[in-house]
Amino acid sequence: MLSERLEADSLEELEQLLEGCQRCPLWSDRSNLVFGSGSRDAQLMFIGEAPGRAEDAKGLPFVGPAGRLLDDLLAGIGLTRSEVYITNVVKCRPPGNRDPLPEEMEACHPFLARQIELIEPKIVCALGRVAAGSLLGKTVQMSRIHGTRLNGDGYFVVPVFHPAAALRTPSSMSALEEDFRNLKKYLQQEEVAPKTVSREEPEQLELF
């Protein structure tokens, strides 16, 4: 993934940088760009794949049926939306609700990466296969990795089934509920994820 560094010291500045973004073709069909919402100090951050029709209309993430299920799942572990942060891998709606293309995710990745840096969550929960693959940088098999705690860059990545998939496939609903209980357990653990050593650090160390 592209590791472009964006000049934004706050979520507000980052959102301003995104205004009118035309870095990938998804800009042409959007009604509203969906930046994200929630607590800027969230310990738990959720990342879905892309805005859908309802999100595009309102400019907010997870406002349709999948969003209502997400609210219920959060309530089940004693949390509300205002205590977490929710966004997507891409900030504009793909036509026909298709998966975002690799080049679209690549174009939008610097914004997501900076969002994560600014919020500094303990856990990033990837909602669905596309978000999990984007965060982990590889194709994933959700049936194998859902609910597990994996190392990100200074945060843990926990992939879970997408709420929309659970609504379509009731058999994955109980797995999703169990994975949310795991999320609560992971949040309560004191352990923090290791941060990847940047390429500059070894050079700095040699100076001393």
Ligand code: SF4
């Ligand atoms: S999806 Fe991201 S990169 Fe593409 S136009 Fe929207 S904000 Fe820009």
